[in-house]
Amino acid sequence: MLFLIEYNREKGEIVNIRxxxxxxxxxxxxxxxxxxxxxxxxxxxxxxVILDAIDEARIRRTHRRYFESLEELAKAS
Amino acid sequence: xxNNLNKTQVDKLGDRLRKGDITEAELRLLDDYRRSFSEAxxxxxxxxxxxxxxxxxxxxAKSTTSIIEKLLRESIRLSQIQDIAGCRLVVSGIExxxxxxxxxxxxxxxxxxxxxxKNPSHGYRAVHLIVRHxxxxxxxxxxxxLQHLWAELCEKKADVFDPLIKYGGGDSVTTALNLRFAAAxxxxxxxxxxxxxxxxxxxxxxxxxxxxxxxxxxxxxxxxKEQRTWRKKLDSYKKTIRDTLQELIAELENPDRx
Numbered sequence: 001m002l003f004l005i006e007y008n009r010e011k012g013e014i015v016n017i018r019x020x021x022x023x024x025x026x027x028x029x030x031x032x033x034x035x036x037x038x039x040x041x042x043x044x045x046x047x048x049v050i051l052d053a054i055d056e057a058r059i060r061r062t063h064r065r066y067f068e069s070l071e072e073l074a075k076a077s
Numbered sequence: 078x079x080n081n082l083n084k085t086q087v088d089k090l091g092d093r094l095r096k097g098d099i100t101e102a103e104l105r106l107l108d109d110y111r112r113s114f115s116e117a118x119x120x121x122x123x124x125x126x127x128x129x130x131x132x133x134x135x136x137x138a139k140s141t142t143s144i145i146e147k148l149l150r151e152s153i154r155l156s157q158i159q160d161i162a163g164c165r166l167v168v169s170g171i172e173x174x175x176x177x178x179x180x181x182x183x184x185x186x187x188x189x190x191x192x193x194x195k196n197p198s199h200g201y202r203a204v205h206l207i208v209r210h211x212x213x214x215x216x217x218x219x220x221x222x223l224q225h226l227w228a229e230l231c232e233k234k235a236d237v238f239d240p241l242i243k244y245g246g247g248d249s250v251t252t253a254l255n256l257r258f259a260a261a262x263x264x265x266x267x268x269x270x271x272x273x274x275x276x277x278x279x280x281x282x283x284x285x286x287x288x289x290x291x292x293x294x295x296x297x298x299x300x301x302k303e304q305r306t307w308r309k310k311l312d313s314y315k316k317t318i319r320d321t322l323q324e325l326i327a328e329l330e331n332p333d334r335x
């Protein structure tokens with residue numbers, strides 16, 4: 001499963017997340033480029049990244065920073 | 078297609094990215110360059126999944142933001158960035174980390190190990206393996222759960238407060254707290270690892286205590302006693318980790334924080 005994430009670093013929050021089946025990798029990559037181009041035109045500085053894992057639970061474990069606030073990260077540890 | 082760009086052209090693209098105000102054409106070129114790592118990325122992740130039965134989380138291509146930040150932060154060329162494509166494995170502790178690194182070294186023919194436990198980067202500890210596949214590099218990060226916790230907290234602080242925190246910058250209180258937290262984690266992990274090695278030897282010897290001479294039995298008793306002392310030390314290291322986390326939470330909840 002591929003996860004296309006738009007992340008607002010300053011707020012530390014995910015703006016949007018889209019999921020793609022593993023077989024749709026090219027679609028996910030094209031969506032990433034379209035999103036980056038769109039954000040550039042709008043002058044919005046968000047981080048755009050594709051993550052790849054068998055399920056969302058694993059992404060939430062290995063890339064907690066995208067999903068949890070600093071307080072949540074510290075308290076859940 | 079940028080897949081056909083030579084090294085000089087890639088580095089020229091990197092120079093333009095470093096200058097900022099990236100154009101649409103440059104964004105497309107960078108995207109093509111990142112996509113050129115797809116095959117190597119898939120080779121590495123598939124091998125880890127199929128041959129080792131492990132489940133890495135992958136990041137097939139570094140984000141534009143992270144690439145530009147790296148170009149600005151380091152005197153590095155775009156073609157030299159080793160983690161355009163990468164994946165991550167989070168394991169329980171040092172013993173499993175060492176075992177996983179050994180398996181990965183055997184799995185890939187052309188691999189370089191960067192042990193950041195020996196040379197931590199501003200408190201960041203982990204083992205990175207750089208695999209070369211058909212001219213492309215793919216980075217595998219192997220972190221213990223505590224090393225991972227440290228990295229996640231540090232990156233999140235860098236996101237919301239100051240990007241420099243990740244590289245040892247930021248305010249002195251945060252820097253000191255990060256380093257203290259990293260040191261507590263290192264102490265606890267090393268002690269736990271040493272204890273687990275000693276446990277194996279001592280339990281083997283204890284099982285055949287009756288066959289040992291009196292002097293060897295006395296030595297074994299002394300080791301077992303020392304092991305109990307170590308266990309108490311480990312508990313104190315773990316307490317330091319909990320205390321440091323509490324300090325961090327208190328710092329975050331401080332209404333006077335800027």
